[in-house]
Amino acid sequence: xxxxxxxxxxxxxxxxxxxxxxxxxxxxxxxxxxxxxxxxxxxxxxxxxxxxxxxxxxxxxxxxxxxxxxxxxxxxxxxxxxxxxxxxxxxxxxxxxxxxxxxxxxxxxxxxxxxxxxxxxxxxxxxxxxxxxxxxxxxxxxxxxxxxxxxxxxxxxxxxxxxxxxxxxxxxxxxxxxxxxxxxxxxxxxxxxxxxxxxxxxxxxxxxxxxxxxxxxxxxxxxxxxxxxxxxxxxxxxxxxxxxxxxxxxxxxxxxxxxxxxxxxxxxxxxxxxxxxxxxxxxxxxxxxxxxxxxxxxxxxxxxxxxxxxxxxxxxxxxxxxxxxxxxxxxxxxxxxxxxxxxxxxxxxxxxxxxxxxxxxxxxxxxxxx
Numbered sequence: 001x002x003x004x005x006x007x008x009x010x011x012x013x014x015x016x017x018x019x020x021x022x023x024x025x026x027x028x029x030x031x032x033x034x035x036x037x038x039x040x041x042x043x044x045x046x047x048x049x050x051x052x053x054x055x056x057x058x059x060x061x062x063x064x065x066x067x068x069x070x071x072x073x074x075x076x077x078x079x080x081x082x083x084x085x086x087x088x089x090x091x092x093x094x095x096x097x098x099x100x101x102x103x104x105x106x107x108x109x110x111x112x113x114x115x116x117x118x119x120x121x122x123x124x125x126x127x128x129x130x131x132x133x134x135x136x137x138x139x140x141x142x143x144x145x146x147x148x149x150x151x152x153x154x155x156x157x158x159x160x161x162x163x164x165x166x167x168x169x170x171x172x173x174x175x176x177x178x179x180x181x182x183x184x185x186x187x188x189x190x191x192x193x194x195x196x197x198x199x200x201x202x203x204x205x206x207x208x209x210x211x212x213x214x215x216x217x218x219x220x221x222x223x224x225x226x227x228x229x230x231x232x233x234x235x236x237x238x239x240x241x242x243x244x245x246x247x248x249x250x251x252x253x254x255x256x257x258x259x260x261x262x263x264x265x266x267x268x269x270x271x272x273x274x275x276x277x278x279x280x281x282x283x284x285x286x287x288x289x290x291x292x293x294x295x296x297x298x299x300x301x302x303x304x305x306x307x308x309x310x311x312x313x314x315x316x317x318x319x320x321x322x323x324x325x326x327x328x329x330x331x332x333x334x335x336x337x338x339x340x341x342x343x344x345x346x347x348x349x350x351x352x353x354x355x356x357x358x359x360x361x362x363x364x365x366x367x368x369x370x
Contacts (some may be wrong), residue, residue, distance in 0.1 A: 008270070015305050018347040022305030048098040053140050058189045068156070069134050072099045092168045098134040103163055105341050110159050112175045117155055119148060119181070149188060158182035168297065209333040211368045213245045219284040223272040224338035225264040228346040232257045234264040236359045237341025239361065240281070245369035250361070251275055252345035252356040265290040265308040268342070269297075269327065273317045276325075286327040287335060294329040337361045337368070
């Protein structure tokens, strides 16, 4: 069986594999159900939904467009089909049954709004012969560029708001009001986003893109994992250097079969901690280029998964014999030595300890020692 068994996992337990922490979440279950359902069936609606989700428009507008695409907008015709007794005619133009296609695209008052916004030519081209609102929606979006798509979405929201104002408040909005409200919404929302982004912009900490020597009297261990689908292996490379940047030792290992990236990176860190612990080099800084693992290691979040068990073993080592050590995230460019070793590990038949500089990292060591 190609089922990886980890020494860190000592007890059998139920784990939700769709979440990294192993705990069940409605979000991951829903996402899996949608993926299993496929592109179009009774659980989903076909269409370029990314055009909507990626649009720079208010969330309430995206929600409305989603409801329209799923044909769950509570129009009078839809309400009657579900047993709600109410008039069928369009409350805005008093002509025709009010369904989603009518209230948004066929109502004479709505057409006038689209004309004022300069979008009617594209909308009329995109409207199909049938009355399928989802097909009409995505067909129209297909004919619009990005800016037009965003204006289209907010104007749909404003048209629907006019309908609700008439139904619930008996207020009649003019076509000009509908168009200006839509434009004001998108403009004010974008301005608010810019202000919000500016308020959250802090001076970014300089990202370490070159390897640096450890502080005086300390060692530095760089560790990385590589993943070879062809060999069905995970390679692990680690390299230890002193405070002058001089090579001290290196080690390559591999595990099989291949595992998830986070698991492989965490195992690499655990092996590096055990390796340094065995050499009794207690003042060692560890660096790796997998931010998820570094963040998870320092997080107080509880993990029920295999990843959690591996991280717990890492924490135990750091809390016992390596109390003067720390694990930090660095960019790939500053972790090239470990990356090269990890890549070479998958092609080796056995584990290797190096007391002289391996040829695959010699030039890098010499350059970074300067």
